Amino acid sequence: MKSTSLFAPLNLGKQQLSNRVVMAPMTRTRTSAGDVPNELMAKYYGQRATAGLIISEATDVAPHSKGYLWTPGIYADEQVQGWKLITRxxxxxxxxxxxQIWHVGxxxxTSLxxxxxxxxxVTDEQAIGSDVFAHGSDGKLTFVRASQPRQISTDEIGTLLEDFRRAFQNVAEAGFDGIELHAANGYLFEQFMNATLNTRTDDYGGQTLENRTRFLLEVVDIATEVLGADRIGIRLSPFGHYNSIPDDPHGEETFFHLITELNRRGIAYLHLLYQLLPSGNMEQVTKFEETNLPEAFVSKLRAEFDGAIIWCGSFTKESAEQALATGNVDLIAFGRPFVGNPDLVARFKNNWPLVVADRSAYYTRDGETGFTDFTNFDPLVAETAH
Known part of the structure; x- marks a missing residue:
């Protein structure tokens, strides 16, 4: 019988999580020069460590994987040392x-x-209508239109695989408990997997199931060699159009082929966007669309995948426990609620009020403001205030 409580423990691979609350990966743009994680970020993550699992903000595997200013890397020694502060x-x-490891494709x-x-x-097709976080023409931090890409060669894909290998080795050195591959939201892995977008004609082209999923599965196999399958999770966004991903008539077929292969490899978990995102960018999203993943789809996934399943997408405590009660999901990821509530698990457990963080501070460079200056709820102070 599946537990319906957010506060029940769960075995994830060989590791035990203290509860079912996951802190979702959130870009916060607080790195030091050289995309190096720092003491301030260590404070931020440490404040939120009562989550059953924290998934870090998206982290670049190489300088050419970067799509947003001030996002951390894990390809340089200084970055690894910075991440050690956080894992400790x-x-x-x-x-x-x-x-969470990514390449934005x-x-x-070009400025990044x-x-x-x-x-x-994956091809030279531009993401028309989608933006990235960079310096604008006036030098200020803002969102700018993604540049025209160039199609990388088959040989460069081999280079990419080695970039990922180095990243996984650095993950182990930095003391992380595992990795999540960001194969969602229109970034590199999903660009390969989308049969409409991927018009390549080599072994990584979009004409067959095997070719569309080849790159992701090769990366998973490298991660397994370095870290072990039980320390690997993958984030996916089936049916999504985020970052200008086009409709794909073969999307569900590709997804379940991938699930079969991942299940055979024994990875720890899948992390799914349960509520679908529109085609724009996160700064344009004030709420998720009302469209959820189809019930038949999530039931089939539960039957075909043996590992843990995480859902995310505008969940409340109540809707999270309702989701757990279906038996189709094991953990629920929360993003924005963790921004203003470092003690989110305790607030959920005790039905304490939640702080709604000001969105204007999400990507600032103002030190602790909007980042580590949120406090834990103190019931004695709250009682005195009344």
Missing amino acids: AVHAQGGKIFS RMSH MPDGQQPWG
């Missing part, structure tokens, strides 16, 4: 933290790329 802070509070801008080169695209 989380572990000191008894928490678990996975590193075409979702970048080494030597101003074009973004690395």
